[in-house]
Amino acid sequence: MRILLIGGGWSNEREISLKGVRSINSALEALGHEVVFFDPAWNFYRLPEQAAASDFAFINLHGAPGEDGVLQGVLEQAGCPYQGSGPKGSMLALDKAASKTLFDARDIPTPDWELVPLPPSPDWRCRLEPPVFIKPHAGGSSLDIVRASSPEEIRKVVDKLLAQGDYALIEESVSGEEVTCPVLGESALPPILIRPADPSGFFDYYSKYTPQAAEEICPAPIPENLAREVMDLALRCHRVLGLSDYSRTDFLVRDGQPYALETNTLPGMTANSLFPQSAAVAGYSFSELIAELIRLGLSRHRFKAEV
Secondary structure (H helix, E strand, O other), rough: OOOEEEEEOOOHHHHHEEEEHHHHHHHHOOOOOOOEOOOOOOOOOHHHHHHHOEEEEEEOOOOOOOOOOHHHHHHHOOOOOOOOHHHHHHHHHHEEHHHHHHHHHHOOOOOOOEEEEOOOOOOOOOOOOOEEEEEEOOOOOOOEEOOOOOOHHHHHHHHHHOOOOOOOOEEEEOOEEEOOOOEEEEEOOOOEEEEEEEOOOOOOOOHHHHHOOOEEOOOOOOOOOHHHHHHHHHHHHHHHHOOOEEEEEEEEOOOOOOEEEEOOOOOOOOOOHHHHHHHHHHOHHHHHHHHHHHHHHHHHHHHHOOO
C-alpha cells in the first residue's frame, strides 16, 4: 500500500513526533509498504491531495494538530482511512477538562480538579490545597506541567498559562505509584509500572524520553486484582471517550485505588515509548503492532463505508 506517514506538526511535542516517525517508517518499509512522509507544518493545504492519493494514513502527531481531531476530519473528507480515533474522541481525550468531566460523570475515579479558563479575580484562591499539579488544558508528554506548593505559586503558574493563550487545569496531587495501561482493539494490554529515577519527582517529559531516567516495568509487579482493575478502567476510559483502535491511559494508585489522569489517543512510538513495550509483552513485535493498527484502521473504514 501507499501509506502517508504524518508526523512533525507544530505543537511543542514536534521533536517527539519526529523520533517516532523514524521507527514507524522502518517498520512500514519492512512490511513492504511504500511510505510517503508528510509534515503538516509545511504545506498543510496539500493534505487533502496527498490523502486522496494514498491508501492509508498513519498519524504520529502529539498535541494539536493530530490529537485534537483536525487531521482526522480532513482525512475523512478525503476518504482516506487512518489508524486511531476519530475527530470527536480525539478532541474529548486531548481536552483534559472534557475528559475528566466525562470520567466524573461515569464514576471513573480521577483526582479532584479545578478549571481556570479566564483570569481570576485578584482575591481568587484555588479550592484545592497545595501541593497541586497545574496543566495546560490540552497537551501531552507532560510538557509544561508544574507542581505548585503554595497559593502564590499556583496563582503565578495559572497567570502564566492564561497569558500564553491556554487555560489551566489544577489537579489534586495524588501520591502513589504511577501505572499506565494501553488498549489495543477491544482488549487492554499489560499495565506498566513507572518509577522515576528521582523518587521525589514525577513521570515528566525528561523521564518519558530519556533512557534510564525512569524505570518502566512490564507487566507491572502489582497485585493481580489491582492489575485487572487498572485494565478494566483503561477500557472504560477508552469507551467513555468514544475512542477507536488504541489508546493509553495513565493512572496513579493510592492505597490500592487507581485514579485515571488522562487518556492518550496517539501514544508515543519512539524506542522508549510505553505502548510498544506493553505490546511486546502481549506478543507483538514493533512491526506486528504497526500492522495490527493498520488492520484495525482499514477494518473500521470498511465498516463505515458499508453502513
